[in-house]
Amino acid sequence: MTKVPSYDQLMNPTLQALKELGGSATTEEIYNKVTELVGLTNEQLEILHDPEKGGQTEVEYRLAWSRTYLKKYSILENSSRGVWSLTAKGRQLDKIDPVVVRRFVQEEQKQRKISTETNELIESSTETSWCDELLGALLRMEPKAFERLIQRLLRESGFIQVEVIGQSGDGGVDGKGIMRLGGLLSFHVIFQCKRYSGSVTASQVRDFRGAMVGRADKGLLITTGNFTKDAVKEATRDGAPAIDLIDGDQLINKLKELNLGVQTKRIEVEQILVDQNWFASI
Numbered sequence: 001m002t003k004v005p006s007y008d009q010l011m012n013p014t015l016q017a018l019k020e021l022g023g024s025a026t027t028e029e030i031y032n033k034v035t036e037l038v039g040l041t042n043e044q045l046e047i048l049h050d051p052e053k054g055g056q057t058e059v060e061y062r063l064a065w066s067r068t069y070l071k072k073y074s075i076l077e078n079s080s081r082g083v084w085s086l087t088a089k090g091r092q093l094d095k096i097d098p099v100v101v102r103r104f105v106q107e108e109q110k111q112r113k114i115s116t117e118t119n120e121l122i123e124s125s126t127e128t129s130w131c132d133e134l135l136g137a138l139l140r141m142e143p144k145a146f147e148r149l150i151q152r153l154l155r156e157s158g159f160i161q162v163e164v165i166g167q168s169g170d171g172g173v174d175g176k177g178i179m180r181l182g183g184l185l186s187f188h189v190i191f192q193c194k195r196y197s198g199s200v201t202a203s204q205v206r207d208f209r210g211a212m213v214g215r216a217d218k219g220l221l222i223t224t225g226n227f228t229k230d231a232v233k234e235a236t237r238d239g240a241p242a243i244d245l246i247d248g249d250q251l252i253n254k255l256k257e258l259n260l261g262v263q264t265k266r267i268e269v270e271q272i273l274v275d276q277n278w279f280a281s282i
Helices: 011-020 027-038 058-072 088-092 098-111 116-120 125-140 143-156 202-212 229-235 248-257 276-280
Strands: 024-026 076-078 083-086 159-164 175-181 185-194 218-223 243-246
Touching (some): 011 024, 011 058, 011 098, 024 027, 058 076, 143 185, 202 218, 202 229
Parallel strands (some): 218 243
Antiparallel strands (some): 024 083
């Protein structure tokens, strides 16, 4: 069985990736740089964390834990927009000892009298639950309904004249639209939707490109699954029309951002503090 580096083995590559990316990066940029630094194979990158649910790969899952531990160790911080950056402490370090980081986090958990397993999931359990629930809902949708959802998503994202084609013999093209930039520039875009939990391959990207040549300025390939390493390279291959890729994680976060079938509610927790000094001063 192909082995994937553990989350603690990915801590230093994550730190190095952020340094090479200028101190801050999106989750996707960190993923791409770490896979390059570690030299992960396509076979490793295509392993799903939960084959029955699809979506997140094992590498993505373990990188998420690496970032969580480094954040708890005060090396990383992240914004509400999903951008990770090095803290002042992180900028001063070239390398960390994963064992020290792990012990620090575990000791912090003990001090808070929370079980290790429960505390590790505090940051990610809510995220994982709604992500899995949303992916499951997308996978259960009828193909035509999923295409209509993507049509709505593109309209909400600034596209105009978005049409769903979905005709047989149309080279896999599901729809087309026009992207307006700043009210000045327009790009004709065709898109394809792949609603499944597997990985989109380089050959599928090439097939889509063949269908878009001469018909649009840009191509957009959207999947509820993920893309192989070769598929990502093929999408941006020199000399070929570029194709933008949106994987399952990006798709569900975009739906959340646009409030399409996803509602975000802020819950306030009341904290009561007793002022001992106030009572003593009476």
